[in-house]
Amino acid sequence: MTAASPNKPDFQPESGFIVACKRDLKLAMRSRGELAQAFVFFTIVVSLFPIAIGPEALILKRVAPGVLWVCALLAVLLTLPRIFQQDYLDATLEQLALSRYPLAAIVGGKMLAHWLTTGLPLALLAPVIGLQYSLEARELFILMLGLLLGTPVLTMLGAMGAALTLGVRGGAMLMALLVLPLYIPVLIFGTGAVESSMAGLDAAANLYLLAALNLFGIITIPFAVSQAIKISLD
Amino acid sequence: MGVVGIVALAADRLTLNRGERNLFTDLSFSVNGGEALILRGANGVGKTSLLRVLAGLTMPDSGNIFLNNTNVKPLSESSRQHIHYVAHANQLKDELTAEENLSDALAIDGVTTTLETRLDALNRVGLLKQRQVLANKLSQGQKRRIGIANLLLNQKPIWLLDEPTNALDADAVTLMLAIIDNHLTNGGLSVIATHLALALNHPSDDLTLTEPK
Amino acid sequence: MSLFKYSAPSTFYPLAGKLVPWFGTLAFLLCATGLYLGLFVAPEDFQQGEVYRIIFIHVPTAWMAMFIYLVMAGYAVLSLIYQTRLSAMMIEALAPTGALFTALALWTGALWGKPTWGTYWAWDARMTSTLILLFLYIGYIALVNAIEDKKRADKAGALLVLVGSVNVPIIYFSVQWWNTLHQGASISVSQGNKMATIMLVSMLIMALACWMYAIAVSLCRVRAIILTREKNATWVADIAEIKGMKEPR
Numbered sequence: 001m002t003a004a005s006p007n008k009p010d011f012q013p014e015s016g017f018i019v020a021c022k023r024d025l026k027l028a029m030r031s032r033g034e035l036a037q038a039f040v041f042f043t044i045v046v047s048l049f050p051i052a053i054g055p056e057a058l059i060l061k062r063v064a065p066g067v068l069w070v071c072a073l074l075a076v077l078l079t080l081p082r083i084f085q086q087d088y089l090d091a092t093l094e095q096l097a098l099s100r101y102p103l104a105a106i107v108g109g110k111m112l113a114h115w116l117t118t119g120l121p122l123a124l125l126a127p128v129i130g131l132q133y134s135l136e137a138r139e140l141f142i143l144m145l146g147l148l149l150g151t152p153v154l155t156m157l158g159a160m161g162a163a164l165t166l167g168v169r170g171g172a173m174l175m176a177l178l179v180l181p182l183y184i185p186v187l188i189f190g191t192g193a194v195e196s197s198m199a200g201l202d203a204a205a206n207l208y209l210l211a212a213l214n215l216f217g218i219i220t221i222p223f224a225v226s227q228a229i230k231i232s233l234d
Numbered sequence: 235m236g237v238v239g240i241v242a243l244a245a246d247r248l249t250l251n252r253g254e255r256n257l258f259t260d261l262s263f264s265v266n267g268g269e270a271l272i273l274r275g276a277n278g279v280g281k282t283s284l285l286r287v288l289a290g291l292t293m294p295d296s297g298n299i300f301l302n303n304t305n306v307k308p309l310s311e312s313s314r315q316h317i318h319y320v321a322h323a324n325q326l327k328d329e330l331t332a333e334e335n336l337s338d339a340l341a342i343d344g345v346t347t348t349l350e351t352r353l354d355a356l357n358r359v360g361l362l363k364q365r366q367v368l369a370n371k372l373s374q375g376q377k378r379r380i381g382i383a384n385l386l387l388n389q390k391p392i393w394l395l396d397e398p399t400n401a402l403d404a405d406a407v408t409l410m411l412a413i414i415d416n417h418l419t420n421g422g423l424s425v426i427a428t429h430l431a432l433a434l435n436h437p438s439d440d441l442t443l444t445e446p447k
Numbered sequence: 448m449s450l451f452k453y454s455a456p457s458t459f460y461p462l463a464g465k466l467v468p469w470f471g472t473l474a475f476l477l478c479a480t481g482l483y484l485g486l487f488v489a490p491e492d493f494q495q496g497e498v499y500r501i502i503f504i505h506v507p508t509a510w511m512a513m514f515i516y517l518v519m520a521g522y523a524v525l526s527l528i529y530q531t532r533l534s535a536m537m538i539e540a541l542a543p544t545g546a547l548f549t550a551l552a553l554w555t556g557a558l559w560g561k562p563t564w565g566t567y568w569a570w571d572a573r574m575t576s577t578l579i580l581l582f583l584y585i586g587y588i589a590l591v592n593a594i595e596d597k598k599r600a601d602k603a604g605a606l607l608v609l610v611g612s613v614n615v616p617i618i619y620f621s622v623q624w625w626n627t628l629h630q631g632a633s634i635s636v637s638q639g640n641k642m643a644t645i646m647l648v649s650m651l652i653m654a655l656a657c658w659m660y661a662i663a664v665s666l667c668r669v670r671a672i673i674l675t676r677e678k679n680a681t682w683v684a685d686i687a688e689i690k691g692m693k694e695p696r
Binding site for chain 1: 579582583586589599602609611614617618620621624
């Protein structure tokens, strides 16, 4: 009656990773409206600054890297509860923890799905919005590259914060409190890249640092997050 | 449905405190393949917590779990290969249809099934007509039946069930009991937390948890 | 091994009680010595005059802020590997003192900044890193207070401190990087390139004083934490302080 394979199946982490990623992508596509909110938020908040500071092109250009990065960071922060919150509430998180696939692989897949639906589109959207700040094409390109390299780290660190605060009173705000200090290196290197480009210098060093953070995160964070989930399920 | 090997689940002196409440102390029991253990007790006495400890989701304050006479750590690879936990909450995604929910739950557990197999299972639980209906449009009883369909198709030998007959009508209850019986016949074992008298055809022990004095 | 005997709250409680006065006295004596040396014996600074003397509080507290976080991380490792409740309680006991030292370092830094840079806050690399460290402390305290189940709070807090401590070098490095990009201000006390030995000695003595204080206060705090957690245990009812607090009929 079942279609179980005759040989002992092995539950490779890679398969778990892919299955989890596809699942979360499918779920995200079903609530597209909710997804879009993050981008609308980003657009609105980015527009708030010129309204608040004044439209002088020189000043806007000077603050552009910082403002755009901070707004991107906040937009990602807004979407973070989605990673585990719903699974925690409907008890599918327990299914994930008891899966024959390693939880770290499932977590990795979920983080990738999250990035594909938040960080990646944000990185592609930012240069367009960045035009409002009189940035040059090359600088916008560096902004986009930096966001492409930095947003995965934001997703990973954010997943850590989300996992630790599951079901806790005031969870979203507490998560922000925990995660924002950890975001600072990404912010520094990301804005540093754009500013170097604006100063006519090579942005490569900052971008390499972002790539290094990414790599370090990919190696360490899925396991740490799976530990945090087990702690939260206790 | 085939179950691999003989399995045995044993608890050795489990103690759990939740905050200041002591839920159970030095609790020991064993369940072998083909047997069921029924957990009884008032609401809030700790049945769900005990199931979660057996599943490895909650860490006991002291004590061990033995799977096939081997001590296992919570959520170790061995436990995860053998244990299926059905929670009190519906483990369903509102945005997915009945069939998609079934397919997803099995896939994330590493169980590959064909569409026919899943439709067949949905048919057995009386949800074939609702297979394309989004989960949030189903009644509570229908939602629980998706979980039953999952039980039909998953391959794990140990079933930890928390109030499995919750929200089920009489027919569905009969079906559920038949499925559990079938599972036990195939050598699986089950620990079930319930209020009701469950008429199973297999040896089953009762374990009643009580409020501490 | 006899040391493990003290990993149970019931045996650690009296031990901690006996140790507190020793560390407290040491702290007081070291502090008095350090302040005397720093305020009265050490010479005036070449550039900054008398104002620089605030470093005798600023630098030791900044060192301790960092050191305490590392000690917390050490206990976090112990608590996650050996599942000892006492290790987790020590983290909870240390955190407020760590946060206090961080805040003191920031405050004294600001007080120093005003006469030297003309502004209370000039985003110098070390001060910015110390500010971020304060956020990490506050984050830990907030998390542990928000989670009601103590077991979960302990484990989550320990994991958070571990993650934080891995991030601290990254954060410090990135802030240095940021500072060089922006040519920020930086405080230092100069006697040419060497600091007078007496100044270094005074700072070290003050650092030791802070350390003794931190130990004394954390031991006190962990005793209170133990009592709160174990209040229903039989050994708690037997100790002198509790017996004297029996409710009146």
